[in-house]
Amino acid sequence: MPNRSNHRNTVQRTQCLVAALTYCCFSQPAQAIVPINVLITPPEGISGEAGLSINGQSGNKDEQEYSANGLLRYKKSTDLYVLIGDYSYSETNDIRDEDELFLHGRWVRQDQFGKSIDSELFVQYQYDDFADISGRSLIGANVRWRNEVKNSNAERQFIVGTGLFYESETSEQTSVTEDTIRANVYTNLVYRHTGDFPYVVSASTYIQPAVDDLSDLRMLGVGSINFPIRPSLSIGFDIEVKHNSTPFSDVKKTDIDYGVTLVYTF
Secondary structure (H helix, E strand, O other): OOHHHHHHHHHHHHHHHHHHHHHHHHOOOOOOOOOOOOOOOOOOEEEEEEHHHHHHHOOOOOOEEEEEEEEEEEEEEOEEEEEEEEEEEEEEEEEEEEEEEEEEEEEOOOOOOOOEEEEEEEEEEEEEEHOEEEEEEEEEEEEEEEEEEEEEOEEEEEEEEEEEEEEEEOOOOOOOOOEHHHHHHHEEEEEEEOOOEEEEEEEEEEEEEEOEEEEEEEEEEEEEEEEEEEEEEEEEEEEEEEEEOOOOOOOOOEEEEEEEEEEEOO
């Protein structure tokens, strides 16, 4: 028979963790963190997830913060279509201090070049007023390799991809537009534990140098750990690190966002 004391301890640990993360979720500011696809094997048809955060303060400081993100998938046989969106906005004393949008669409043809070797086509649009980017558009293609391992209480997927994309970026302050061709090297790791204390850990890294000037470098790292509360609801901690070695103006080269999120999955 199962050990009831160990089961009670597991339940108590889970309840304490959920309570702590829930408190943080409603006390943290809204953050613009791009969601990660954490499903190792998406189901056939439509699936996805959505998150929403609204925070405010009044009195000596008037503050409103809003953040929404979502991920939509459609899978049919070996074709997978993914649409990712993220928006964050905030005001302090009627002065805007964050306005950021990210949209990304991707088509994956699994096993196109052999077993576990996929092709990808993608498009992306974003703006970030406080990073001096009024618009950044790109289109590109990748080849990626997948490695998947599964046992009785865990499964893991590791992806390595490489490719090229064309980028057009416009400065918010000067309206100057720069067109660049960049290489793209990325990794994505998802580890799902399905035992008595289930959780999902994910991490993605992107390295994107300009092909004609390797010192012109973009880097992105996104990580998360999520804990299920209900079959369709999870809570977790996310962190995102963005680096631009050659920004348009005198803005910081590195931005770090972090926060606790509640996510609805369908």
